[in-house]
Amino acid sequence: MTGDTGRIGGEHADLLDDLLAGKHRALARVITKIENRDPGYRDLVSALHDHTGSSEVVGITGSPGAGKSTLVDKVANYYRERGETVGVIAVDPSSPFTGGAVLGDRIRMASNVGDMDVFFRSMSARGTLGGLSTATTDAVKALDAFGKDKILIETVGAGQNEIDVVKTADTVAVLVPPESGDNVQMLKAGILEIGDVFVVNKADLDGADRTVQELREMLHMRDDRAATLSTGHHGASRSQGGSEDSEDGDDERxxxxPRIVETVAKDGDGVPEFVETLADHRAYLERSGRLEAKARTRYAEEIRNLLRDDVGELLEDEIERRGGMAELVAGVMARETDPYSVADEVIDPLEGCLDDS
Amino acid sequence: MSADSDQQSIRCLVAKVGLDGHDRGAHVIARAFRDAGFEVIYSGLHNAPDEIVQAAVQEDVNVLGISILSGAHNTLVPKVIEGLKEYDAFEDTLILVGGVVPDDDKAELKEMGVAEVFGPGTPMEETIEFVRENAPRR
Incomplete structure (x- = not known):
């Protein structure tokens, strides 16, 4: 532990020690620093890495009103009754105009009121593209290092940003409300491809049976199509978004x-079955070596994201040195040069350095 | 765009304590705060003090706004403050109370550590300005 803290400054070192010692306030503050991209947060997160790797991470997504928060509440409570500790990250959209947000998922956490061993944190997308998934990944690390047995990430399945977020999870559950015409919407959003477990929530409503039936057909189609596309490579038939499947060809075994589970989250019906299905998927991941493959893909992606950010920053500085973006654009407007040539010129010194090394 | 650029945002917990069911004021505040660019965590009706403490600590909010219309502020607010102290969260959380509070009680609440009490008819801009000026930085 002292080895880690040697790298980082006093305030952060204390914070890290407090987090590892189980202080809730420190965990909360670390996540704030991650969200704020506080100076020095990177050293803090890299010091966390050594203490991670023991939590089971589940992503839960679905359309607004599908019952995600209610289900998360019941699942968290179920884990708690078995004596396990839980971390929840609930992601809500923010206003693209003011950056403000109303994060209301806590209202549904009625079963875990006052239980500090359910650590519930609301997050909103702040500013930059891809920033949300970076922040979520890092917040998961904080909860993991804190020692949470289970981590649940809850997000509206609305767009690429959110899909990237749930990809942080080992197991992804997609909630589908009955008879909502939403089924077709989900297909469009590409949500169907990322689910390991599908939950038809509000199963007591009319139309639930039909939704289960439709879902079964759609999943069947997804399997068939993927099988033909991948010319016999079974791994791709439950593609999680592509890249990681290409990295392990050994999962023919x-x-x-994907399983379909029916629940009535508000009454807790079906919750034990849902939790059991999550555990089945987890066992499958471990048995088949997919858990490790997923982790490899995730780390690779994380490294790439960080590098993209860093290189982008270096290049912003270089643009400034060359008189700023407006200056470069002026040349393009005057037909003295063109965007490709400008890009080549800006990146040239960087390229030169890398070639020399 | 840069990876280290500070993206600090003011986080506020808007909480309703006590047994009354009048959450319109809390809703209006939550929306106004959102429109001001704050991140608002809204925790719904009938929060118990320990629930508010749990939320304020875990969410690491800069601002805690408690809406009380039942007149029970003298018993509920001290419990919240006590809880925050227990988790070392009292010092750097700006505590605001909204609702109908007699002047004598107002002084007492401020004595306890409440930064300001906003009564009925307070212009929204005034509350937002107060938050902007006084919210502790992280």
Whole structure:
């Protein structure tokens, strides 16, 4: 522990020690620093890494009103009754105009009121593209290092940003409300492809059976189409977004067929079955070596994201040195040069350095 | 765009304590705060003091706004403050109370550590300005 803290400054070192010692306030503050991209947060997060790797991470997504928060509440409570500790990250959209947000997922956490061993944190997308998934990944690390047994990430399945967020999870559950015409919407959003477990919530409503039926057909189609596309490579048939499947060709042995579970989250019906299905998927991941493959893909992606940010920053500085973006654009407007040539010129010194090394 | 650029945002918990069911004021505040660019965590009706403490600590809010219309502020607010102290969260959380509070009680609440009490008819801009000026930085 002292080895880690040697690298970082006094305030952050204390914070890290407090987090590892189980202080809730420190955990909360670390996540704030991650969200704020506080100076020095990177050293803090890199010091966390060594203490991570023991939590099970589940992503829960679905359309607004599908019952995600209510289900998360019940699942968290179920884990708590078994004596496990839980971390929850609830992601809500923010206003693109003011940056403000109303984060209301806490209202549904009625089963865990006053239980500090359910650490619930609301997050909103702030500013930069891709920033949300970076912040979520780092917040998961904080909860993991804190020692949470289970981590639940809850997000509206609305766009690429959110899909990137749930990809932080080992297991992804997609909630589908009954008879909502939402089924077709989900197909469009590409949500169907990322689910390991599908939950038809509000299963007591009319139309639930039909939704289960439709979902079964759609999943069947997804399997068939993927199978033909991948010319016999079974791994791709439950593609999680592509890249990680290409990295392990050895999962011919066993495949995971997405499961469908029916729940009535508000009454807790179906919650034990849902939790059991999550555990089945987890066991499958471990058995098949997919858990490790996923982790590899995730780290690779994380490194790439960080590098993209860093290089972008270096290049912003270089643009400034060359008189600023307005200056460069003026040349393009005057037909003295063109965007490609400008890009080549700006990146040239960087390229030169890398070639020399 | 840069990876280290500070993206600090003011986080506020808007909480309703006590048994009354009048949450319109809390809703109006939550929306106004959002429109001012704050991140608002809204925790719904009938929060118990320990629930508010849990939320304020975990969410690491800069501002805690408690809406009380039942007249029970003298019993509920001290419990919240006590809880925050227990988790070392009292010092750097700006505590505001909204609702109908007699002047004598107002002084007492401020004595306890409440930064300001906003009564009925307070212009929204005044509350937002107060938050902007006084919210502790992280």
């Amino acid at each position: 066993e495949r995971w067929d």
